[in-house]
Amino acid sequence: MDTTTVPAKTTRLQRGIALYRDHADGIRFERGVWLVPFLSEETTVYEVRLGTRGASCECRDHGYRHVDCLHIHAATIAKAKTRECAGCSGRFRGRDLVEVAPDSLTFFEGDELCRPCARAHDEL
Ligand SMILES: [Zn+2]
Ligand SMILES: [Zn+2]
Structure with a gap:
């Protein structure tokens, strides 16, 4: 038996990727804060801030160890995969955004x- 193939412990990054993959629709961006759902209880969220001076999260993993926890990793992925709405400054995935008309005033x-902003501003 080969004893060297001990299964590697999943890293926070791997868990963050899995969290994003499974819950991308549940990760929201409101008023400058990323809301990342718990893995076990999707109705509860952690608030994650991705600032220029580093990221922070409400969870104990980040609070005690000051490491980038899986929520920070998931929020970082969500940020990379979204773009900002020029109307409300919310962040959305490409398929949920529409480009404004070239003659927009x-x-x-x-x-x-x-889409809600596009409708409100008559840009659809
Ligand atoms: Zn966290
Ligand atoms: Zn908007």
Whole structure:
């Protein structure tokens, strides 16, 4: 028997990737804060802040060990995969954004809006 193949402990990054993969729709961005659901209880969320001076999370893993926990990793992935709405500054995935009309009087060419903002500004 080969004793060297001890299963590697999953890293926080791997768990963060899995969390994003399984719960991408549950990760939200509101008022500058990422809301990342618990793995076990999706109705509860951790608040994650991705600041220029480092990230923070409410969970104990981050609070005690000051490491990038799986929530921070999941939020970082969510940030990379989303873009900002020029209307409400919320972050959305590409398929949920629409580009403003080139002759828009309210926004700049190339700006993108989430669907509620696009409807509100008559840009759909
Ligand atoms: Zn956390
Ligand atoms: Zn918007």
